[in-house]
Amino acid sequence: MNTIKYDIAGSSDEDMAPEPVRASNLEQFRPLPRISVHAFCITDTVLAVMEEVSRDRRMAKVSTRITSGGISAAVNMFAGAPTPNLVILETDSKPEDLLGDLAPLAEVCDPSTRVIVVGRYNDIALYRELMRNGVSDYIVAPVSMADIIGALSSIFIDPDAEPLGRSVAFMGAKGGVGSSTIAHNAAFMIASLFASQTILADLDLPYGTANIDFDQDPAQGIAEAVFAPERLDEVFLDRLLTSCSQNLSLLAAPSLLDRTYDFDRGAFLPLLETLQRSAPITVLDVPHGWSEWTLALLAEVDEIVLTCVPDLANLRNVKNLLDALRRLRPNDKIPHLILNQAGMPKRPEISPGDFFEPLEMQPAAIIPFDTQLFGNAANSGRMIAEIDAKSPTAETFSQIAHLVTGRVSAKKQKKSGLGTIFGLLGRK
Incomplete structure (x- = not known):
């Protein structure tokens, strides 16, 4: 018979059958090429x-x-x-x-x-x-x-190829819930704690706030990467990045209304691939919305973090998002949930226990409302850890950084930060 020829490196009569892959999840595998x-x-x-x-x-x-x-x-x-x-x-x-x-x-x-x-x-x-x-x-x-x-x-997939970086998308269940602030602080903590090259990409092109939060005014950024995909490679991307701190680079949004920003389904996927080749960690600040390009992007990232506040509209939106993302990503972990702005004075709220009980899951973090701490950070163009490194909120961002990078499970943390926060679930 004619032999079907394949390149099987190292196979010989002495080779033994390899152990089959029996992974509990599929996260260890990279996306496959066009075949x-x-x-x-x-x-x-x-x-x-x-x-x-x-x-x-x-x-x-x-x-x-x-x-x-x-x-x-x-x-x-x-x-x-x-x-x-x-x-x-x-x-x-x-x-x-x-x-x-x-x-x-x-x-x-x-x-x-x-x-x-x-x-x-x-x-x-x-x-x-x-x-x-x-x-x-x-x-x-x-x-x-x-x-x-x-x-x-x-x-x-070439076993000698450089590993792809981890991508984490932060998105709000509703506008104004603080998802961008959390994404920016998480990116800062990842870069600071692990001394790992981290890229923060602000995908809200008309209204992005990452440049304000880090007190930057770059002349170029994500718009040049998205609107000129034929030029996009690691060298071109490096020219578009702005250094925010040691190990943290920003791909800033133009935050201008000089054009409309309508994107095709795959508009951001070449950028995501380039980001994953360029840094071990990429944090994506995804604007609240539900479009073809948002769906395509959320289908490709490694981790998703949803931010919400304790009211009925957010509960409904979180439930809908979780259901949609389970259908979109049936073989991946469910998104992490962060309950933000908890305990705002005089605002009627759903208690954490009542909020998460119908969702049948626990939050990754509950961040209390603190207008002075967050206001001072925003107005000075600094992160929470730079304003007050010993605050419980800074500790919470530290543990979020551990969680989304897979460094440490939140449940293994000491009895502070998230450990204390989980106790709030029992309060009514």
């Missing part, structure tokens, strides 16, 4: 897994086609059509028959096409034989999403 994948499934279980895989945000650039049928269906299809970058084949063939069953496929596959076989038998001798004959991977059923995406990543 075409055609899966042939003979069971409803694998077909359902492939459908879930095709909807995952890491597969956004992948053109995926799923067909009911096995090896013979693939042979019939590719006899008169070009093969994709990758073919995934589910088979129930016995080990002694599998190579013979694959032989007709080798006759119709392009030399550059890669093949993953999903089989029933955990047989190392079979695995070695398949590797020698050019199969890229052999996975033993039952398979999970992590198995499939892990196999795709091992084939199409």
